[in-house]
Amino acid sequence: MSGDAPELRRFAVERLRGFIDEALRALGMNADDAGIVAGLMAEADLNGSDGHGIFRLAQYARRIESGGINLRPDIRVIRDAGATALIDGDNAMGHLVMRRAAALAIEKARAGGIGWVGARGSNHAGPAALYCKMALQHDMIGIYAAIGNANHLPPWGGVEMLLSTNPIAFAVPAGEELDVVLDMATTVAAYGKVKTARLRGESMPEGWMIDREGRPLTDPERADEGFLLPIGGAKGYGLALMLGFLAGTLNGAAFGSDVVDFNKDFVTPTNTGHFIAAISLSAFGGIDDFKRRVDRVIRDIHSSPTLPGFDRVRLPGERSHAERLSRESAGIPLHEALVKELNTLAASLNITPLE
Amino acid sequence: MSGDAPELRRFAVERLRGFIDEALRALGMNADDAGIVAGLMAEADLNGSDGHGIFRLAQYARRIESGGINLRPDIRVIRDAGATALIDGDNAMGHLVMRRAAALAIEKARAGGIGWVGARGSNHAGPAALYCKMALQHDMIGIYAAIGNANHLPPWGGVEMLLSTNPIAFAVPAGEELDVVLDMATTVAAYGKVKTARLRGESMPEGWMIDREGRPLTDPERADEGFLLPIGGAKGYGLALMLGFLAGTLNGAAFGSDVVDFNKDFVTPTNTGHFIAAISLSAFGGIDDFKRRVDRVIRDIHSSPTLPGFDRVRLPGERSHAERLSRESAGIPLHEALVKELNTLAASLNITPLE
Numbered sequence: 280m281s282g283d284a285p286e287l288r289r290f291a292v293e294r295l296r297g298f299i300d301e302a303l304r305a306l307g308m309n310a311d312d313a314g315i316v317a318g319l320m321a322e323a324d325l326n327g328s329d330g331h332g333i334f335r336l337a338q339y340a341r342r343i344e345s346g347g348i349n350l351r352p353d354i355r356v357i358r359d360a361g362a363t364a365l366i367d368g369d370n371a372m373g374h375l376v377m378r379r380a381a382a383l384a385i386e387k388a389r390a391g392g393i394g395w396v397g398a399r400g401s402n403h404a405g406p407a408a409l410y411c412k413m414a415l416q417h418d419m420i421g422i423y424a425a426i427g428n429a430n431h432l433p434p435w436g437g438v439e440m441l442l443s444t445n446p447i448a449f450a451v452p453a454g455e456e457l458d459v460v461l462d463m464a465t466t467v468a469a470y471g472k473v474k475t476a477r478l479r480g481e482s483m484p485e486g487w488m489i490d491r492e493g494r495p496l497t498d499p500e501r502a503d504e505g506f507l508l509p510i511g512g513a514k515g516y517g518l519a520l521m522l523g524f525l526a527g528t529l530n531g532a533a534f535g536s537d538v539v540d541f542n543k544d545f546v547t548p549t550n551t552g553h554f555i556a557a558i559s560l561s562a563f564g565g566i567d568d569f570k571r572r573v574d575r576v577i578r579d580i581h582s583s584p585t586l587p588g589f590d591r592v593r594l595p596g597e598r599s600h601a602e603r604l605s606r607e608s609a610g611i612p613l614h615e616a617l618v619k620e621l622n623t624l625a626a627s628l629n630i631t632p633l634e
Numbered sequence: 635m636s637g638d639a640p641e642l643r644r645f646a647v648e649r650l651r652g653f654i655d656e657a658l659r660a661l662g663m664n665a666d667d668a669g670i671v672a673g674l675m676a677e678a679d680l681n682g683s684d685g686h687g688i689f690r691l692a693q694y695a696r697r698i699e700s701g702g703i704n705l706r707p708d709i710r711v712i713r714d715a716g717a718t719a720l721i722d723g724d725n726a727m728g729h730l731v732m733r734r735a736a737a738l739a740i741e742k743a744r745a746g747g748i749g750w751v752g753a754r755g756s757n758h759a760g761p762a763a764l765y766c767k768m769a770l771q772h773d774m775i776g777i778y779a780a781i782g783n784a785n786h787l788p789p790w791g792g793v794e795m796l797l798s799t800n801p802i803a804f805a806v807p808a809g810e811e812l813d814v815v816l817d818m819a820t821t822v823a824a825y826g827k828v829k830t831a832r833l834r835g836e837s838m839p840e841g842w843m844i845d846r847e848g849r850p851l852t853d854p855e856r857a858d859e860g861f862l863l864p865i866g867g868a869k870g871y872g873l874a875l876m877l878g879f880l881a882g883t884l885n886g887a888a889f890g891s892d893v894v895d896f897n898k899d900f901v902t903p904t905n906t907g908h909f910i911a912a913i914s915l916s917a918f919g920g921i922d923d924f925k926r927r928v929d930r931v932i933r934d935i936h937s938s939p940t941l942p943g944f945d946r947v948r949l950p951g952e953r954s955h956a957e958r959l960s961r962e963s964a965g966i967p968l969h970e971a972l973v974k975e976l977n978t979l980a981a982s983l984n985i986t987p988l989e
Contacts, residue, residue: 360917362717363747392718393750397918420880434935436944441934449876459879461872493941510866517816517950520931521804524814525775528927529918535931562715563752563884572883576875576890579796580789586848589791595872 288618289610290633295333296321298621298633302336305628306343307350308372316374319409324611327602328406328462330471334617335403337624338541339372345545348372348402354379362391365530366398370548373404377553381413381421384557388419392562397530401551403428403541407448408462408599414450414557415458418566421450424522425553426534428541431470431507435516438491440506441535444469445522450596452560454570456577460596465519466507473502478616527552643973644965645988650688651676653976653988657691660983661698662705663727671729674764679966682957683761683817685826689972690758692979693896694727700900703727703757709734717746720885721753725903728759732908736768736776739912743774747917752885756906758783758896762803763817763954769805769912770813773921776805779877780908781889783896786825786862790871793846795861796890799824800877805951807915809925811932815951820874821862828857833971882907 283289300317304310324332342348352371356364364383368376380396387394404410404425411421427443434441444464451459468487476483477499488496488505496505509515527534532552539549560566583592606612613621613633622632638644655672659665679687697703707726711719719738723731735751742749759765759780766776782798789796799819806814823842831838832854843851843860851860864870882889887907894904915921938947961967968976973988980987 358918360747360914361745362742362749363913363917365918387717390716391746392715393748394717395748395913420884433941434938434947434949436940437935437938437947438941439934439938441931441938449879451876451879459875461876463866463869463872467866489941491941493943510869511818511822513950514818514865517818520814520950521806521816523931524804524806524928525913528924528931529775529913529915531919531923531927534927536934558718558750558880558884559715560884562718563713563720564886568886569883572886572889573879576796576878576883579794579891580792583789583792583794583796585791586788586793586844586846588848592789592792594789595868595875 283612286615287612288615289612291610292321292325292606294633295324295611298625298631299333299336301630302340302624302628305630306340308343309350312350312372312375315378316372319374319378319405323405323409325603325606326406326408327599327606328408330469330475331406333613333621335405337620340624340628342541342545347546347548356383362387362393363395363397366396368398368401370400370402373402373551373553376401377404377410377555378413380553380555381410381557384555385414385417385419388414388557388559388562389417393556393558395554395556397526397552397554399530399532399550399552400548401532401553402549403551404553406462407446408450408460410555411448411450412458412460415452417557418452418560420452420558420560421448422556422558423448423553424526426523426527426532426538426551427470428538428549428551429470430538430540432466432509432516432519433506434520435509435513438506442516442519442523443538444507445519445526447518447522451573452570453577454567454574456574457594457597457600459573459577459594460599465515465522466509468507470507473499477502478614526554530554638967641970642967643970644967646965647676647680647961649988650679650966653980653986654688654691656985657695657979657983660985661695663698664705667727667730670733671727674729674733674760678760678764680958680961681761681763681954682961683763683954685824685830686761688968688976690760692975695979695983697896697900702901702903711738717742717748718750718752721751723753723756725755725757728757728906728908731756732759732765732778732910733768735908735910736765736912739910740769740772740774743769743912743914743917744772748911748913750909750911752881752907752909754885754887754905754907755903756887756908757904758906759908761817762801763805763815765910766803766805767813767815770807772912773807773915775807775913775915776803777911777913778803778908779881781878781882781887781893781906782825783893783904783906784825785893785895787821787864787871787874788861789875790864790868793861797871797874797878798893799862800874800881802873802877806928807925808932809922809929811929812949812952812955814928814932814949815954820870820877821864823862825862828854828862832857833969881909885909
């Protein structure tokens with residue numbers, strides 16, 4: 280696109296999906312699983328989740344080559360209480376585990392109004408929004424949370440990074456308006472944003488990170504000397520902690536000091552925990568009634584006046600949707616440094632380079 | 635207590651409970667309901683939720699006397715899908731509705747692993763923590779959220795107050811350590827804190843409120859000229875919105891522009907919405923195992939080093955617990971302005987004054 284920075288290049292989503300698929304198969308994954316993971320990763324890129332799609336491929340490849348991912352997993356339900364279940368991912372790619380968990384939560388919600396499925400023995404699964412959005416087409420609300428795969432957040436008032444950015448996502452079906460999709464870290468900035476600032480040589484705004492003395496840290500090159508700040512101070516800390524108990528501890532997954540930093544350790548199973556809940560609209564009343572009420576809220580928000588400096592008032596998920604429309608037609612922009620990394624990977628796997 | 639400010643006076647929790655109970659009966663509530671509501675309100679004061687206990691009594695009384703609360707409600711389950719239910723509160727006191735909802739959620743969690751109960755036709759129910767804590771003694775995790783009873787929060791980038799502080803609370807059972815209880819508004823400050831600052835003649839810190847031009851607003855006397863800020867900017871807005879869909883829209887309760895401001899309107903039914911979820915630990919594994927893992931996280935956090943300016947690292951719920959211990963022995967501190975208000979109420983109801 281004409282407005283792109285010179286270091287950006289665009290690729291059709293199908294090209295990225297195909298590249299990921301081929302890479303995963305070259306890494307030893309069976310065709311079915313590679314197709315599923317590639318589809319979800321390309322979907323992440325299409326939705327504008329730049330830190331969670333093909334950007335992660337080289338890291339996943341390194342973990343697979345190091346034996347840190349089980350390519351022949353037996354993903355199975357190890358507990359089922361009717362409306363809840365616990366899945367052991369057997370150290371599979373997280374995408375495979377959470378796609379299965381989402382399908383089971385939806386099935387349970389159809390039967391009993393809600394399904395809540397926890398997972399352990401999983402791995403990084405990409406953006407949170409991917410999984411809660413699976414509920415939308417079934418006229419359900421989706422809720423998803425996960426333990427982040429590296430601890431960058433201390434408890435409030437502390438300096439030991441015992442917590443992660445533990446994200447939470449919600450997807451709520453609308454009628455004529457866009458579905459509302461929120462995907463948020465419990466920290467002011469996700470760590471991926473720090474990485475991006477470092478890549479671009481930009482400084483970070485105050486409020487993202489502090490150093491061990493509590494002073495603002497704005498140089499991303501010094502990120503290792505500090506840590507992320509939670510949203511709302513003690514509140515964001517509390518929220519990250521509670522999501523950790525729900526996505527990690529409840530499922531027997533890693534949380535706190537036993538979280539494996541997947542940026543530094545490519546071998547030890549991460550025992551990643553997540554949960555997904557699906558809530559059936561029809562268990563609470565008429566589906567169309569619900570969607571009409573959601574539409575009204577959306578329209579009230581859209582038509583409400585703005586603060587100085589804002590062009591309009593948005594709903595969560597709108598930017599991602601606009602980005603998706605743009606990327607469907609113009610392609611997905613990748614930074615040239617990423618393209619280079621992917622082509623190096625392609626050479627090592629003996630597959631066709633991205634170009 | 636020797637450290638109290640001169641304008642504070644302390645009362646035993648039983649005295650407050652008895653006073654509330656007598657007031658509610660004088661207002662026409664039956665003895666059973668008055669006992670339940672008085673118990674929960676006094677419990678709120680005991681836990682340090684100063685804005686949600688006896689502080690609310692005069693406001694509740696005014697609403698009851700204005701016909702804005704149904705004193706002979708038929709609180710009933712109007713939908714039941716197995717693991718979910720929807721309760722219509724018939725415009726009862728919110729405490730009665732949510733106590734019933736919590737009991738039902740716990741019953742459902744015992745049967746199917748999780749119970750999720752929504753309510754509409756309810757009213758203000760006091761602090762969120764009260765209800766999710768009911769799950770603890772059943773070896774369950776509790777989650778509760780509600781629509782705030784006055785809109786003080788615009789969508790991010792807007793100036794029209796379409797949202798409330800919509801709180802969320804979680805209660806997680808520990809083993810030998812204290813249970814972890816988080817009760818948080820999705821705004822930087824709850825509106826009760828603004829009221830308290832005004833009462834005390836103190837200014838507010840920057841970050842609590844802004845005016846319609848987006849400038850910091852620190853004078854609580856000018857609170858009507860501005861609005862609260864969400865935690866984490868757009869993230870807290872998104873969270874308040876999603877909790878609104880879940881606690882309000884899903885249940886057919888008021889949300890957005892149809893929220894009744896209970897500070898200004900004492901007659902119109904508020905149609906308050908809440909939800910409560912209970913999750914059974916035993917549906918996911920061993921109860922003792924879970925509690926041991928929670929204890930480990932708590933101990934790791936407690937023993938972690940602090941930032942300059944912090945004496946120790948705390949878990950959510952610790953301050954409330956310490957306050958409870960202090961109040962059990964030394965009594966509950968009430969501001970003299972509140973005591974005066976309560977004694978005026980007592981005179982109008984022809985009951986024994988607080989002293």
